[in-house]
Amino acid sequence: IAGITQAPTSQILAAGRRMTLRCTQDMRHNAMYWYRQDLGLGLRLIHYSNTAGTTGKGEVPDGYSVSRANTDDFPLTLASAVPSQTSVYFCASSERTGDYTFGSGTRLTVV
Amino acid sequence: GQNIDQPTEMTATEGAIVQINCTYQTSGFNGLFWYQQHAGEAPTFLSYNVLDGLEEKGRFSSFLSRSKGYSYLLLKELQMKDSASYLCAVLDSNYQLIWGAGTKLIIKP
Numbered sequence: 001i002a003g004i005t006q007a008p009t010s011q012i013l014a015a016g017r018r019m020t021l022r023c024t025q026d027m028r029h030n031a032m033y034w035y036r037q038d039l040g041l042g043l044r045l046i047h048y049s050n051t052a053g054t055t056g057k058g059e060v061p062d063g064y065s066v067s068r069a070n071t072d073d074f075p076l077t078l079a080s081a082v083p084s085q086t087s088v089y090f091c092a093s094s095e096r097t098g099d100y101t102f103g104s105g106t107r108l109t110v111v
Numbered sequence: 112g113q114n115i116d117q118p119t120e121m122t123a124t125e126g127a128i129v130q131i132n133c134t135y136q137t138s139g140f141n142g143l144f145w146y147q148q149h150a151g152e153a154p155t156f157l158s159y160n161v162l163d164g165l166e167e168k169g170r171f172s173s174f175l176s177r178s179k180g181y182s183y184l185l186l187k188e189l190q191m192k193d194s195a196s197y198l199c200a201v202l203d204s205n206y207q208l209i210w211g212a213g214t215k216l217i218i219k220p
Contacts, residue, residue, distance in 0.1 A: 040119075042198065042212035043154070058207070090153060098144050098202045102153035 003027070006091050006103035013081050013110050021076040021106050023091035029101070031094045032074040034058075034066060036087040037105075043090065049074055081110045113137045115211035117199050122217045123189055131184045131197050131214045139204020145173050145184045146198040148213065154198055158184070186216075194218045 007022045025032065034046040045058030049068040063085060065077045074093075078085055086109050092100040115135045123129040135143070142161040146154040160166055160175035160182060172185040184197055196213040203209055 040212055042115075043200075043210040045207065048207075097206050098142055098159060098200070098208055099156050100146075100154075100208070102155070104153050 004091055004093055004101055004103035006089075006106050008106060009104070010107040011109070013078075013108060015082055015110055016080050019078045019081055019108070021078075021089055021091075021108070023074045023076065023103060024072050025074075025091075025093045025101075026072065027093060027095070027101065028071060029093035029095045030071070031097075032068065033092045033094075033100070034064070034074070034076045035090045035092065036060065036085075037090060038087050046076065046089075081108075083110045086110045113201075113203065113209050115199055115201060115209055117197075117211045117214045119212070120215045120217065122219060123186075125189055125191060125218055125220050127189050128185065128187050129189060129216065131186075131199075131216065133182045133184070133199035133211060135180050135182070135199070135201045135209075135211075137201045137203045137209055140177060141202040141204070141206060143173075143175055143182050144200045144202070144208065145182075146200065147195050148198060149195045157197075189218050191218050191220070 004025045030051045033048045035043040047066040049055045052071045089106045091103040094100045117133045145157040148154040158173040165174045170187045175182045196215045198213045199211040200208045
């Protein structure tokens with residue numbers, strides 16, 4: 001089934017630990033995005049990539065890094081997790097600007 | 112700054128009609144999107160408006176007035192499965208989507 005796969009589905013992480021959230025798409029979309037969604041705040045863009053080999057910072061990039069070695073994969077890394085990074089993380093991709101396909105999300109709790 | 116406003120929560124009755132409003136102030140405008148998000152799930156694309164007027168797609172319609180910075184999503188013949196959050200998003204001058212916080216729609220029998 002074409003779409004976006006995120007892993008893990010959920011994770012409880014000790015503060016200070018390093019964590020990589022995985023995102024893979026099979027639609028050959030050029031653009032990919034990482035969002036976090038917190039109650040009452042809506043979706044906030046962390047990082048994005050318009051095409052393989054390029055990345056850019058979104059609204060809330062601090063504490064996160066990404067890479068885009070190929071078209072399909074767009075991992076998000078938390079170098080040293082803090083409790084404020086507790087959130088639901090969504091990866092998305094798009095072929096046409098604004099028409100996004102989202103992954104099912106990763107629920108991350110940092111304790 | 113950039114801002115998108117929509118009501119936090121709305122309640123409607125099964126079979127009725129509901130209108131969810133969205134107002135925006137953004138740096139540039141390259142289109143407005145509506146997404147549906149069921150609890151615990153990912154958002155899914157509903158509609159796209161870039162020109163003024165009404166776009167109809169089955170039971171759902173979306174309206175845009177660029178001069179007023181205003182859009183609404185109209186849901187007709189409401190069904191229980193329409194209970195979800197509805198997210199308004201604007202594509203700004205940098206072609207980045209700016210998201211509203213979403214409107215939680217509760218449908219009562």
